[in-house]
Amino acid sequence: MSRALMSSPRPRLARWPAALAAGLLLAGCATAPDWKAPPADQALAQAAVPTRLPAAAGAADVAPALPWEQVVTSPRLRGWVTQALAHNRDLRVAAANVQRARAQLSATDANRLPTVGAGLNASRSPDSKGEQANTLTAGVQLASWELDLFGRLANLSEAAFAQWLATSQAQRATELSVVAAVLQASLALQADDELLALARQTLASREQTLKLVQLRESAGAASQLELQAQLGLVAQARATLAQLERQQAQDTNALALLLGGPVQAAPAAAGTALAGDAWLAEVPAGLSSAVLLRRPDVMQAESALRAADANIAAARAAFLPSISLTGQAGQVSPQLSGLFQGGNFAYTAAANLALTVFDGGRRQANLESAQAARVAAQAQYERAIQAAFRETADALAGGATWRNQREALELQRSAARETARLTTLRAEQGAASTLELLEAQRSLFAAEQAVLQARLGELNNRVALFKALAG
Structure with a gap:
């Protein structure tokens, strides 16, 4: 620091805070404009599905359609969903991503504020007489601070804010997906339990029938063909049982991964078979189609579009001049003993106006890249809608069709049960052959399995509708 600066008169000290306040005022004037989401009419017009749900309400809903606690009626499922929300690793990753985005937003906002530091400097250099002179400086320093007159830094902060919003919505989407996956895995595990019980019952019945056929065949009352047919049915039942046991183990492992821990093998309460109504409630009708615009994936795409607009504005601002302030203030003395004595205060302030004339097309390339990213974000937003x-349309269409299919299969199962009962009576009286009885038993087993699978599909469709409505 020069001696002329060291001898600056004290009354000029008032100019330093005034210049800093003026810079803060100018920097605060540059803010990103309020952003509004583009209308969804274009995306809806291009959609190949109806834009209104059946019995849609007139007022637009801004809140989620319904929480998962309102849909899940089984205490067993409620416990597993609660466990997954507390221990699922995907949710932990999503929460960490939100924290990281929030920290990045804070760091971006900090670029709009001056960086002030404190330091103690010592230097030795020749003075105007050619003699070596010491200069000791202690005070505060203002690093290069850009006055955001054209909104470049403000738009970068807006982009970081939109990215934080997008990450928060991604966390909501992950939570929704985890809840839906836990429900589907739990229902699949319940179906495995009931199918296994059916398979074991069928195997025991066929093994008992096999013993009777073997006795009849040894006595000459049954043919070798009937015996081989019964042996084939027993082997088929054993193969089905092994397949279902493997499927149950795999579904248990899948549920454990979602829960973030072992599956507590709590037995289901009485009356909670898959065919009962104690699992999932039906999604109420009359919801407004506006709830779909509040889905986390749609709002995430909307936030990404907002960030893309802010990045374009920041890229355009890079073509304009930039103004930076630097300065320092403190005590200056040629000796350490006089550094903190009165009369040795000095300060300096400087402003720099810079305009990039040639950069090889870098700024133009950055602008074109931001514009291309905006086109992609717009397409992603429309696709999300x-x-x-x-x-939603698929889930609504599946609601009635799955119910009709299940009811038809239940009628088929009732007919198969009656056929098996009558065939058994006729076989005991010698009016029906063993092959007829085997065929009746095979048809009944297939009908029982079909009803369980249809009921599972119906419940999974309710989960899909819950997820589609961003519950």
């Missing part, structure tokens, strides 16, 4: 209506 279309996917939301597509998934």
Whole structure:
């Protein structure tokens, strides 16, 4: 620091805070404009599904359609969902991503504020007489601080804020997906239990029938063909049982991964078979189609579009001049003993106006890249809306068809049960052959399995509708 600066008069000290306040005022004037989401009419017009749900309400809903606690009626499922929300690793990753995005937003916002530091400097250099002179400086320093007159830093902060919003919505989407996956895995495990019980019962019945056929064949009352047919049915039942046991183990492992821990093998309460109504409630009708615009994936795409607009504005601002302030203030003395004595205060302030004239097309390339990213974000936003209506329409269409299919299969099962009962009576009286009895038993087993699978599909469709409505 020069001696002329060291001898600056004290009354000029008032200019330093005034210049800093003026810079803060100018920097605060540059803010990103309020952003509004583009209308969804274009995306809805291009969607290949209806844009209104059946019996849609007139007012637009801004809240989620319904929480998962309202849909899940089984205490067993409620416990597993609660466990997954507390221990699922995907949710931990999503929460960490939100924290990281929030920290990045804070770091980006900090670039709009001056960086002030404190330091003690010592230097030795020749003075105007050619003699070596010491200069000791202690005070505060203002690093290069850009006055955001054209909103470049403000738009970068806006982009970081939108990214934080997108990450928060991604966390909601992950939570929704985990809840739906836990429900589907739990229902699949319940179906495995009931199918295994059916398979064991069928195997025991066929083994008992096999013993009777073997006795009849040894006595000459049954043919070798009937015996081989019964042996084939027993082997088929054993193979089905092994397949279902493997499927049950795999479904248990899948549920444990979702829960973040071992599956507590709590027995289901009485009356909670898959065919009962103590699992999932039906999604109420009359919801407004506006709830689909509040889905986390749609809102995430909307936030990404907001970030893309802010990045374009920041890229355009890079073509304009930049103004930076630097300065320092403190005590200056040629000796350490006089560094903190009165009369040795000095300060310096400087402003720099810079405009990039040639950069090889770097700024133009950054602008074109931001514009291309905006086009992609717009397409992702429209696709998210279309996917939301597509998934909802599929789930609504499946609600009635799965119910009709299950009811038809239940009628078929009733007919198969009656056929098996009558065939058994006729076989005991010698009016029906063993092959007829075997065929009746085979048809009944297939009908029982079909009803369970249809009921599982119906419940999974309720889960899909819950997820599509961003519950």
